[in-house]
Amino acid sequence: MRIVFAGTPEVALPTLEALHASDHDVVAVLTRPDAPTGRGRKVHRSPVAAWADEHGVEVLAPAKPREPEFLERLAELAADVVPVVAYGALVPPAALEIPRLGWINLHFSLLPAWRGAAPVQHAVLNGDAMTGACVFQLEQGLDTGPVYGRLTEPIGPRDTSGDLLDRLAAAGARLTLDVVNGLGTGALVGEPQPEDGVSHAPKITVEDARVRWSDPAFAVDRRVRAVTPAPGAWTDLDGQRLRLGPVVPDPEGPQLEPGQVAVAKKTVHVGTATEPVLLGQVQPAGKKPMDAASWGRGLQTAPRFA
Structure with missing residues (x-):
């Protein structure tokens, strides 16, 4: 199948690499625009854009994915599906409707638990013993679409969110490829998320990271x-x-x-x-x-x- 991959940080790279190494054709990547980072505030490409540059893959980096020029180019690429891993921007309905099989998102929680931007951090903060990853159909609701596949991962007593995210990114890459394969053959049907067990994982701020010594x-x-x-x-x-x-x-x-x-x-x-x-x-x-x-x-x- 023809694939446009949407992602921005390093955690997206295992999935991108798995798709690129498969029989599918990654025709372009969609990522966030170049941005200043680090102490010197130098402008850098996103890890996904840098990977695409090295592999000769077209980079799409609109300021917002509702821009007419981006929507026109996405239609021209005639992608069958757009897998998403931590892209970092809301996808408008006009873009969701373009690929033949829509957009699928690798999310690092056992949905409907921890919908939102920081599922791994909130799972560790909450003291969860188990987490996982899901690949679901992207729709307008916040991480609400039907689920095509899931995996579980225990949270160790000394795991940091970085440790856990590394393991989930590797396992999630294999899960995403399996889902893409299944969608290609028509063998997969999404399972609606249950109404019970919903929790939310908003972005972790710098103030959230301040230690409260009055806590246990x-x-x-x-x-x-x-x-x-x-x-x-x-x-x-x-x-x-x-x-x-x-x-x-x-x-x-x-x-x-x-x-x-x-x-x-x-x-x-x-x-x-x-x-x-x-x-x-x-x-x-x-x-x-x-x-x-x-x-x-x-x-x-x-x-x-x-």
Whole structure:
């Protein structure tokens, strides 16, 4: 089948590569426009656009996918289906109607759970024991279309959202290819999502990533893992942001008040509403990441996190 692939970040690449290596023909990619990133705010191609450049595949990057020029080009490409992985923009009805088999979306949750932009982060934050991925028919509702295929994935006690997303992206690539194959033969029929079990996963903001030391240790642990690697957990230290890597609740640690820091020779503990947590990696403002013990040895006095 002729495929136009829609995606933007690195997490979309496993699916794009699987489709490109298959018997199907990836005739173009749809991605977000070049944008400034990083500390220097240099303009960069999206990972999907960069991949397409390397493989000689046409890149479509409209500011909005309702632009007439984009809709005209999509029709000219005569795609049978448009698989989507983290494209990052709402697809209008006019675009949805163009491919023969419509648009299908790889979503990293067990729908109808965690509909929205950040399903993996919310699953970790919520303490879910199990998650997965679904490929569903894209429609105007938010992640509401019928499901063609799904897979499950356990969430380990030390998994970050980055760990989990890497595994789901790899497994989801195989699932998406299976769904595309099934659609091509006409063997697949979408299954409507149940009305029960709906939950929502809005985008995680930088403020969401701020650690609440008044929370229990298990909640602090979940929040830090949920926002690792992006947008990255942080706490306030004397008006500056101190970025934090994953922490470990320590029932045998010292008794501390929420936000109180205890520095020892090889460890740094921080108090929560319950037991303290053991810091792993930290990154002071304007510096490179370092282990917490090395950071602690450079302190004049034990600080307190706000």
